[in-house]
């Protein structure tokens with residue numbers, strides 16, 4: 001055996017290959033080295049004092065790269081004080097530095113004859129100085145950082161087996177204030193080899209997150225985080241100012257806000273890159289550039305939109321995503337059916353609608369003379385526009401159907417009709433317009449009836465009459481036939497006269513007698529229809545009316561008729577006005593403000609889909625219809641009231657494939673179930689916020705009916721927290737809570753009251769971002785297994801609901817704030833059930849009496865205070881969501897404040913805290929204490945246990961509680977800790993409250 005322990009150490013460097021990790025060593029990106037002894041291949045030049053103490057030894061690692069180590073092993077001698085001092089290390093900007101030592105240490109027991117002199121520790125010290133003091137070295141200027149002991153020491157046996165126990169120790173030093181510092185290692189008689197010394201500080205390294213770049217940031221030495229504002233990357237703009245927090249550990253926390261790529265740019269690997277040629281992006285956002293729509297091109301990179309190919313156009317108002325289009329081709333297969341002086345024109349839809357749906361038809365009427373009708377303007381056909389009295393049914397322009405009736409044409413006349421198909425871009429390409437023409441000749445037709453007859457002069461035995469030529473004589477009028485008879489004789493005897501002109505005098509009439517008269521015109525085509533009967537009366541014997549008098553009478557009658565007509569007109573107008581003011585304007589109807597909130601103009605407001613007469617209109621207004629072929633279902637992830645919830649993928653044309661959740665409506669549904677199912681999509685589709693679950697679209701035109709939303713990898717928050725009990729830092733929990741509060745602020749700003757805010761209705765994605773989900777109206781509560789019927793009817797999730805909402809259904813954003821307080825409690829207790837297994841009735845009673853949930857274990861006092869504020873009985877005293885967001889932001893900025901926890905054990909007697917009285921009643925006796933437990937479900941359970949003394953109770957364990965049926969972890973833990981506290985209370989006197 002080699003008795004010189006020092007010689008054992010000299011072989012150390014040769015063995016380093018066993019213990020030093022293979023080169024190159026990669027350090028974490030958030031650590032910046034100030035010194036790394038392994039990186040130095042020459043002499044380190046550190047000062048060793050006295051000179052026979054620490055020795056610098058060269059060795060090689062497994063790559064035969066030289067490394068420097070220091071060793072000392074004066075274990076046989078008393079009073080060792082060997083110092084090794086590094087060179088001066090400039091501090092750079094670090095406030096707190098870390099010293100990482102790798103060393104081996106020989107076990108004193110393994111060295112013979114050294115008992116009493118051999119040590120197994122050495123000291124680490126530092127000196128903070130502004131300048132390099134060279135070889136000037138004074139012990140007393142050094143401050144001790146720590147005594148370093150080995151976790152693993154080695155014996156010679158280990159060496160024999162070639163196992164070296166390398167220790168790694170890290171110590172923090174700070175805050176450093178001078179420009180630099182020295183480190184020193186003081187040996188007091190150990191056998192130690194210092195294999196490597198690394199000195200570093202931590203920084204939050206440069207990072208690009210949400211398209212904002214955050215520079216290298218040195219954390220503060222204290223507990224507080226450094227808030228850093230991000231700089232939007234090139235070609236992007238802020239949506240919400242980006243910021244993050246740099247922790248003392250050099251980690252970036254809680255990203256808030258983001259930047260969006262400018263139009264013409266898309267997000268690619270954390271940068272905004274120009275759209276490639278053939279692609280475009282017209283809006284700000286992080287969506288991908290889209291391929292140019294059909295018949296459009298972009299030759300350059302970074303296009304905001306694509307230009308149309310030759311002979312293709314975009315109408316004003318056409319979106320950039322729409323294909324370029326052209327005027328339609330001419331209508332086809334025009335057929336005319338002539339009926340005397342009217343014609344029905346029918347045609348077929350054009351072969352090419354130009355790629356648009358807004359095709360209408362216009363019919364132009366031309367009257368043509370001379371030449372053969374050949375359907376065009378050519379030849380010697382002279383055409384002129386038709387007279388304005390030609391009638392089109394339904395009209396001549398803007399026709400949506402392919403038929404029109406043209407009436408009141410002239411008989412026996414040539415007409416040409418030009419039928420043109422027009423669309424939204426026809427006006428942009430006049431030269432490309434095409435029409436179909438048809439030429440017709442109207443038939444011979446009898447004249448239209450005489451409609452206007454006037455009485456010119458009346459006497460006892462005669463009357464003079466005149467009339468107007470028929471509106472459409474349809475030829476030359478040869479004469480008029482006038483037929484008249486005494487009114488009383490009812491056409492049993494009549495007289496017929498003929499006249500060439502438009503007037504006649506009838507003689508030989510009876511005085512004071514009423515006559516009826518009809519006139520019809522005659523052309524070569526025969527008689528036209530007779531006029532309506534015209535009545536006149538001859539004068540009485542003693543009285544003769546001059547034509548002047550008759551005119552006065554006529555004026556009087558006309559005036560009376562005019563007055564009557566005016567009155568009727570006025571009545572109709574007023575009636576309409578009143579009806580209008582009574583009936584709801586459709587828009588007015590839609591502006592139904594949820595929950596009686598009056599919204600400010602300019603702020604987008606939630607529209608209740610139930611105000612739509614046709615709910616499917618609401619769903620199509622707010623949700624995109626998706627083609628079922630774009631959706632691939634992978635697996636079932638949950639069960640909703642209406643059917644399964646699946647995960648899957650959605651691939652829309654020219655979009656990236658994304659993961660989605662798909663809610664399905666199971667077969668055999670009623671109309672009402674379909675409406676209720678889709679109402680959730682109509683509501684969700686109105687929201688756009690990073691903390692509200694995003695709707696991708698709906699499938700309603702094929703079966704099964706589906707609602708497609710973004711996929712949240714971690715599912716619902718309550719089960720997620722239960723799965724990861726106690727695994728998150730306070731800051732991570734507050735980050736999640738801030739997200740929920742921010743989503744709720746958005747909802748309350750929109751005027752939407754959630755009514756069922758609970759951790760089970762929050763979804764969590766892979767980045768721990770929480771999003772509010774489960775929207776609907778009554779449906780939500782029907783759907784929720786937590787909802788119970790109240791005495792007033794409706795179903796309410798009692799444990800999460802504010803007292804006024806339970807008592808008289810007063811649901812407001814303030815009642816949502818109460819529920820938020822419960823969610824806060826659920827989060828801080830990692831998914832514990834609020835009020836444990838108390839019955840709903842007991843919960844209502846306890847809350848009404850002023851009791852409140854106690855702080856969850858290790859809950860920061862500030863957060864518990866926030867819970868209590870949310871649970872104020874007076875709803876106006878509860879914080880608004882905006883205030884909640886700002887309180888949580890402050891906590892994130894100053895995480896030190898999370899360290900003060902709300903004290904549960906100081907209030908041992910009540911599991912529910914009484915907020916209404918400022919003092920919690922102190923529990924003097926065991927009986928009082930059991931009374932204090934009266935609202936607990938466990939009370940009955942205790943009746944089965946004998947608790948004759950406090951001692952027996954204090955010894956009650958979780959196991960005992962299980963035996964009596966208390967199986968829920970929350971009450972178990974709390975009952976056991978309460979019993980312990982009660983035990984000390986009875987032994988030491990009352991517990992201060």
Ligand code: AMP
Pocket residue numbers: 637638639640641645661693709710711712713715716760763773774
């Ligand atoms: P719901 O009908 O909305 O309560 O959904 C039932 C269950 O399906 C939830 O508890 C979740 O586990 C799951 N789920 C619903 N939506 C999503 C989503 N967007 N991402 C992931 N899981 C979801």
